[in-house]
Amino acid sequence: MLINRVFSRPEKWKIYWRSIIDEIDKIGVSSLGIVALMSVFMGAVIALQTATNIDTPLIPDYTVGFTARQSFILEFAPTMLVLILVGKVGSNIASEIGTMKVTEQIDALEIMGVNSASYLILPKIIGGVFIFPFLIAISMVLGIFGGWFVCIATGVVSSADYIYGIQYDFRPFHVVYAFIKTIVFAFAMITVSSYHGYYSKGSALEVGKSSTDAVVYSSILILILNYILTQLLLI
Amino acid sequence: MIEIKNIYKSFGDKEVLKDISFSCFQGKVNIIIGQSGSGKTVLTKCMVGLHKPDSGQILYEGKDFVSMELEDKKEIRKNLGMLFQASALFDSMTVEENIMFPLTMFTDMDRKAMLRRTNECLERVNLEGTNKLYPAETSGGMQKRIAIARAISVKPGYLFCDEPNSGLDPQTAIVIDNLISELTKEMNITTVVITHDMNSVMEIGDHIMFIYEGEKWWEGTKEAILRSDNQELNDFVYASNFMKTLREKF
Numbered sequence: 001m002l003i004n005r006v007f008s009r010p011e012k013w014k015i016y017w018r019s020i021i022d023e024i025d026k027i028g029v030s031s032l033g034i035v036a037l038m039s040v041f042m043g044a045v046i047a048l049q050t051a052t053n054i055d056t057p058l059i060p061d062y063t064v065g066f067t068a069r070q071s072f073i074l075e076f077a078p079t080m081l082v083l084i085l086v087g088k089v090g091s092n093i094a095s096e097i098g099t100m101k102v103t104e105q106i107d108a109l110e111i112m113g114v115n116s117a118s119y120l121i122l123p124k125i126i127g128g129v130f131i132f133p134f135l136i137a138i139s140m141v142l143g144i145f146g147g148w149f150v151c152i153a154t155g156v157v158s159s160a161d162y163i164y165g166i167q168y169d170f171r172p173f174h175v176v177y178a179f180i181k182t183i184v185f186a187f188a189m190i191t192v193s194s195y196h197g198y199y200s201k202g203s204a205l206e207v208g209k210s211s212t213d214a215v216v217y218s219s220i221l222i223l224i225l226n227y228i229l230t231q232l233l234l235i
Numbered sequence: 236m237i238e239i240k241n242i243y244k245s246f247g248d249k250e251v252l253k254d255i256s257f258s259c260f261q262g263k264v265n266i267i268i269g270q271s272g273s274g275k276t277v278l279t280k281c282m283v284g285l286h287k288p289d290s291g292q293i294l295y296e297g298k299d300f301v302s303m304e305l306e307d308k309k310e311i312r313k314n315l316g317m318l319f320q321a322s323a324l325f326d327s328m329t330v331e332e333n334i335m336f337p338l339t340m341f342t343d344m345d346r347k348a349m350l351r352r353t354n355e356c357l358e359r360v361n362l363e364g365t366n367k368l369y370p371a372e373t374s375g376g377m378q379k380r381i382a383i384a385r386a387i388s389v390k391p392g393y394l395f396c397d398e399p400n401s402g403l404d405p406q407t408a409i410v411i412d413n414l415i416s417e418l419t420k421e422m423n424i425t426t427v428v429i430t431h432d433m434n435s436v437m438e439i440g441d442h443i444m445f446i447y448e449g450e451k452w453w454e455g456t457k458e459a460i461l462r463s464d465n466q467e468l469n470d471f472v473y474a475s476n477f478m479k480t481l482r483e484k485f
Contacts, residue, residue: 011340015340103321103326104320105324105326108319111317112340113308113309
């Protein structure tokens with residue numbers, strides 16, 4: 001029901017475009033800092049852990065670069081990062097829409113003749129689905145960079161080995177797979193969070209509950225979808 | 236004119252509205268009074284389409300709002316203005332953006348014309364110069380006036396006010412009451428006010444309905460309300476010692 005209303009024809013595209021730009025800024029650009037910070041440090045830690053666990057000469061040093069790349073492209077950027085962003089973006093969406101609901105702002109929109117579901121949720125979906133792949137691409141690059149930086153800073157693996165590792169057995173489809181996952185997860189997170197916000201009832205306490213539910217249900221859905229997509233696309 | 240005919244509404248087993256019929260006249264302040272929980276707000280929400288009645292008709296100029304198609308409902312809704320109990324201003328928008336919102340959504344006015352209309356509305360509610368403030372930066376009384384300015388920006392044919400005085404001091408409450416009454420006459424619109432404030436009723440009420448436990452119990456003018464022999468209505472009107480003393484004296 002809600003999704004039908006979200007995707008019904010908007011009253012005025014001009015207003016929606018402005019909202020989409022705002023949502024791209026709110027959902028994506030404002031998350032750049034945390035994405036960059038986490039990616040660099042996670043990349044560094046993955047490289048260090050891999051390097052310190054390789055104590056046999058049978059495993060080449062370039063494995064560190066290879067592992068960092070595979071970890072980031074296949075799982076950390078598209079799944080773990082989105083799961084982390086559920087806590088920031090998903091809870092924000094649910095509490096924003098939930099507050100509008102309990103303070104009758106959504107009723108005000110409806111009485112004016114505005115399709116509130118579409119006006120509030122559609123720009124978030126379009127904005128999120130558009131900007132998340134960019135965030136994930138930035139995360140992949142910065143994560144791999146973080147691994148390289150820590151390797152040359154600590155000397156556990158040479159720069160040449162690391163760079164050889166990140167190029168070794170590279171399959172472009174893995175990047176496509178990561179972007180498909182990202183788009184699906186972004187859609188799932190935004191719709192689930194919006195649903196919980198939109199159907200908030202009562203008081204501020206309920207808005208808090210909606211926000212928590214949004215994070216929990218989005219995370220569970222993303223984990224299930226991750227399994228299904230991996231099975232479908234990689235096996 | 237709005238005509239309500241035999242409206243019933245239940246939530247689960249609880250029957251909230253029972254066979255309510257009432258007419259709201261153009262150019263008049265039509266007031267619905269009753270105790271908290273008597274069904275006033277549910278009736279208003281049915282009138283503006285936020286709740287669907289179980290049965291009955293709500294006629295806007297003779298057209299049944301309950302049974303009409305969504306697109307036709309939208310056309311009626313574009314002609315409605317509503318002042319909510321908590322104002323319901325969009326808190327992410329400035330005062331100016333709030334008032335402009337319905338204009339942006341439903342008119343083809345250019346920005347200059349919209350700005351002119353916004354300033355006219357702000358001037359009408361005596362809030363000139365507050366354009367760039369956010370709702371959180373204004374007082375409760377100002378928020379009500381901003382909400383009125385937003386409601387009248389598209390020159391609606393119908394104005395609904397849900398507890399317009401709640402949370403306001405007596406002086407500000409009178410300012411809001413007078414504003415509603417003046418706008419009703421000036422714009423010749425059908426105004427429906429839901430309240431349990433007897434000061435408002437006596438100040439601006441032209442046509443009054445009293446709801447008791449979901450049923451229409453009484454209908455008439457403010458002059459008639461003071462002389463009514465309806466026990467439930469008198470219990471409501473003369474609930475305070477002040478009103479009781481006033482009645483005994485006069």
